Amino acid sequence: xxxxxxxxxxxxxxxxxxxxxxAYLARAGKRVVVLEKRHVxxxxxxxxxxxxxxxxxxxxxxxxxxxxxIIRDLDLPRHGLEILPLExxxxxxxxxxxxxxxxxxxxxxxxxxxxxxxxADAYDDFGKLMYQLAVAVRPILxxxxxxxxxxxxxxxxxxxxxAGHFRGLGEEQFHAxxxxxxxxxxxxxxxxxxxxxxxxTMSASGIIGTFLGPRSPGTxxxxxxxxxGEIDGAMRAWGFxxxxxxxxxxxIARAARSFGAEIRMEAGVEQxxxxxxxxxxxxxxxxxxxxxxxxxSALDPKRTFLQLVEDKxxxxxxxxxxxxxxxxxxxxxxxxxxxxxxxxxxxxxxGPHLRGAMSISPSVDYLxxxxxDAKYGAFSKRPYMDIILPSMIDPGMAPPGxxxxxxxxxxxxxxxxxxxxxxxxxAFGDAVIDTLAQHAxxxxxxxxxxxxxxxxxxxxxxxxxxxxxxxxxxxxxQLFSMRPVAGWADFTTPVRNYFQCGSGTHPGGxxxxxxxxxxALKILGEQP
Amino acid sequence: xxxxxxxxxxxxxxxxxxxxxxxAGYITAGSYELTHEREYYAIRNxxxxxDVSPLFKYEICGRDAVRILDRVVTRDVSRCEVHQVLYxxxxxxxxxxxxxxxxxxxxxxxxxxxxxxxxxxxxxDNAFGMDVEIVDVSDSLGALSLQGPNSRAIxxxxxxxxxxxxxxxxxxxARVGGVAVTVTRTGYSGDLGYEIWVDPADAPxxxxxxxxxxxxxGITPAGILxxxxxxxxxxxxxLDVDYVPAHRAVIxxxxxxxxxxxxxxTVKLGKEGFVGRAALIEEKQxxxxxxxxxxxxxxxxxxxxxxxxxxxxxxxxxxxxASVPVxxxxxxxxxxxxxxxxxxxxxxxxxxxxxxxxxxxxxxVHMEVTVEHHRRQAAAQVVETPFFNPERKRSxx
Numbered sequence: 001x002x003x004x005x006x007x008x009x010x011x012x013x014x015x016x017x018x019x020x021x022x023a024y025l026a027r028a029g030k031r032v033v034v035l036e037k038r039h040v041x042x043x044x045x046x047x048x049x050x051x052x053x054x055x056x057x058x059x060x061x062x063x064x065x066x067x068x069x070i071i072r073d074l075d076l077p078r079h080g081l082e083i084l085p086l087e088x089x090x091x092x093x094x095x096x097x098x099x100x101x102x103x104x105x106x107x108x109x110x111x112x113x114x115x116x117x118x119x120a121d122a123y124d125d126f127g128k129l130m131y132q133l134a135v136a137v138r139p140i141l142x143x144x145x146x147x148x149x150x151x152x153x154x155x156x157x158x159x160x161x162x163a164g165h166f167r168g169l170g171e172e173q174f175h176a177x178x179x180x181x182x183x184x185x186x187x188x189x190x191x192x193x194x195x196x197x198x199x200x201t202m203s204a205s206g207i208i209g210t211f212l213g214p215r216s217p218g219t220x221x222x223x224x225x226x227x228x229g230e231i232d233g234a235m236r237a238w239g240f241x242x243x244x245x246x247x248x249x250x251x252i253a254r255a256a257r258s259f260g261a262e263i264r265m266e267a268g269v270e271q272x273x274x275x276x277x278x279x280x281x282x283x284x285x286x287x288x289x290x291x292x293x294x295x296x297s298a299l300d301p302k303r304t305f306l307q308l309v310e311d312k313x314x315x316x317x318x319x320x321x322x323x324x325x326x327x328x329x330x331x332x333x334x335x336x337x338x339x340x341x342x343x344x345x346x347x348x349x350x351g352p353h354l355r356g357a358m359s360i361s362p363s364v365d366y367l368x369x370x371x372x373d374a375k376y377g378a379f380s381k382r383p384y385m386d387i388i389l390p391s392m393i394d395p396g397m398a399p400p401g402x403x404x405x406x407x408x409x410x411x412x413x414x415x416x417x418x419x420x421x422x423x424x425x426x427a428f429g430d431a432v433i434d435t436l437a438q439h440a441x442x443x444x445x446x447x448x449x450x451x452x453x454x455x456x457x458x459x460x461x462x463x464x465x466x467x468x469x470x471x472x473x474x475x476x477x478q479l480f481s482m483r484p485v486a487g488w489a490d491f492t493t494p495v496r497n498y499f500q501c502g503s504g505t506h507p508g509g510x511x512x513x514x515x516x517x518x519x520a521l522k523i524l525g526e527q528p
Numbered sequence: 529x530x531x532x533x534x535x536x537x538x539x540x541x542x543x544x545x546x547x548x549x550x551x552a553g554y555i556t557a558g559s560y561e562l563t564h565e566r567e568y569y570a571i572r573n574x575x576x577x578x579d580v581s582p583l584f585k586y587e588i589c590g591r592d593a594v595r596i597l598d599r600v601v602t603r604d605v606s607r608c609e610v611h612q613v614l615y616x617x618x619x620x621x622x623x624x625x626x627x628x629x630x631x632x633x634x635x636x637x638x639x640x641x642x643x644x645x646x647x648x649x650x651x652x653d654n655a656f657g658m659d660v661e662i663v664d665v666s667d668s669l670g671a672l673s674l675q676g677p678n679s680r681a682i683x684x685x686x687x688x689x690x691x692x693x694x695x696x697x698x699x700x701x702a703r704v705g706g707v708a709v710t711v712t713r714t715g716y717s718g719d720l721g722y723e724i725w726v727d728p729a730d731a732p733x734x735x736x737x738x739x740x741x742x743x744x745x746g747i748t749p750a751g752i753l754x755x756x757x758x759x760x761x762x763x764x765x766x767l768d769v770d771y772v773p774a775h776r777a778v779i780x781x782x783x784x785x786x787x788x789x790x791x792x793x794t795v796k797l798g799k800e801g802f803v804g805r806a807a808l809i810e811e812k813q814x815x816x817x818x819x820x821x822x823x824x825x826x827x828x829x830x831x832x833x834x835x836x837x838x839x840x841x842x843x844x845x846x847x848x849x850a851s852v853p854v855x856x857x858x859x860x861x862x863x864x865x866x867x868x869x870x871x872x873x874x875x876x877x878x879x880x881x882x883x884x885x886x887x888x889x890x891x892x893v894h895m896e897v898t899v900e901h902h903r904r905q906a907a908a909q910v911v912e913t914p915f916f917n918p919e920r921k922r923s924x925x
Contacts, residue, residue: 107529107530107553109553109646117648117649117664118648118649118652120648121648121650122649124646124775124776125649128775128776131778135778170780
């Protein structure tokens, strides 16, 4: 073992959480190496020029909950992070109508009023309530989850803090929180609104990345996550990263390097080396061995425990729990290079609606039907889509006058009946384009290049098990003290000196960086 | 795009200042001329014509119209006569003010309510099971406000005397230049004045007729900046400036009861079963925690703090809308939310929220003033509002 291969900490996986983790450890003076299997950093937060001149945010496409403390601590703007506004949500409707929620309150009110005067009033009340709840719940994102069964002072203090956050809630807010924890997003929104397109588009944020439909209980809670993003939105932490999502990863990597971290590309890890129940280093796929008293996995729980470590080094019940961890992939991604902008029949022209999100979610029934297909092993014939045109926000994403389109598609089940193959992948891509062409008929003719990613591709190419974009579903039984497994939510593992910091740990979901940061603080013995 | 009012074809060419201001999703003139001073003096000296179309307006019709209104608002609607207007507030269940506006009884079972915020859902939800129709007429009704000592003469000639005997807070139907209008003797200026309600299609003709008739009486189109001075002198509170509507307040402390806003007189606790009554009875017994009052800043004190840096007192040229700390014996006891130099009173005045125990008229306090980038305090005295209350406002010949 040469000195060059000895480190204070080894981080497996150069996704955004791995990079955040490494940056915090390096900032604390540790000698850190990040090992990335691919030729490009970022994991699911990557920008790649797959078709010459056109940059795709291949998987993850918006920044929503990147923790402000990470932006501050790592000074990410100095390292190139620039988050541009993504302000409106446009929902084209089949009857040649549409619904847009704009950045401006008065404009949104006027638009909602056109559909339902009552909803226009309710929207403000709803927004206030969700804001209040998000304010109360948001600090949880920056907590190391305490163990509810433990009587240790650390865990008790954690729960006392948690209770403190909720004590500020009034009666109305507390009841709403209870409903959010138990109801489906469709039912919850039914209590407030009558406009189908509004309910559908809002409820869609409760199903993204989850193998559930808008009428499945438990989805309402995810709506709240959306509003947490809105609070930080005041600091413009919500939006589109200039240069694509890969720039988020790159800026974190630059910060990590500035603190002295080393990042090795095309350095896939074969195995974590465990001696006497203690992690001591890793074996690379190329045969090299690296040693460190701390090994951190930023991969998802399945890969972290079932691939990198041998079963014999883990307790049986833990292995069973990890095997039961729900990680079904539910979504796919279609990236397009376009010769011209889509022209929506319901709102023609190159208006400001093309600078925000476009949502194919005309009704709750539409979404639920899309889920019905997936429940029984098929991809949705008429899927839900969340679309942005990155080149409308950052012209550098495509050659002048040309565009890139990012289409998040749900549902594409990981366990497709008969399994995925290239033919089925392209059939899925065809269903997406065909659905979209009903709203923007010029789209098929404008496509210069298309990239279709199914859960199968995301698993194989990005290393996300079953293509689940959140490293495990964001359902209540897999959150907080239960993420990924009860008793191991504090970023430690049953293997001494082996830590976890991926999106499969608390809080998970989206580009938050929170898991990477909290795990680093745990390793360093610091309080968040 | 923000919307324009039904009078835009007339107001736009006059708006030399181009300082359009946003009001409830519409744009209206901040001032027409490059300075607002002449527009302000029109309120007190001749007649100022304001476009107040952006107000939210609701019609409440049907057998249960009185019942729903009596359930929602704090005034006693059953005692409102036909063609009478009530100024009223309405509260949430905790007795905190959601909005304030005027309520006119157009017919036995037809009312019209104005408000600063949308209230359709609140009214409809409270009308559950009642035989009443609530229609949002915000967009289908234009409104002008004619305020000032000459307003009666102008409107009198324009309507062939229909408003001559119109009493304070009364309404009448009339015709102006062939256009059917409703006239209410109401306003937001604290002066003699009227508000004129019209079908948007007739709005330009109404404007033209009033301007034509008013010319000889010094009619002056005026904007929000002038009105803001007038309403502070009149001690009238403004939603979102002097108080936060209860249903928009993110934290409890931002909410206010009618008693805390000097609007206790609109609360008819003897009335059965209106929203917030129980909480308001309790508060009435306990006494409100806060009071809203006027503040007169001492000229001598202001002169002294400015003299220290070699300047004469620097006065605000327009009304300010901010939260300014108010102290008593060095301790903060409240905050002013609106203030201005009153051109007619020649005094620096402000509307101030004070802890009840410091709110007695005559109490000496200090208001923060920023003098050459440094925070200073000027002596001020707590006074009753309105600051300006001319006899002509209420009197009828």
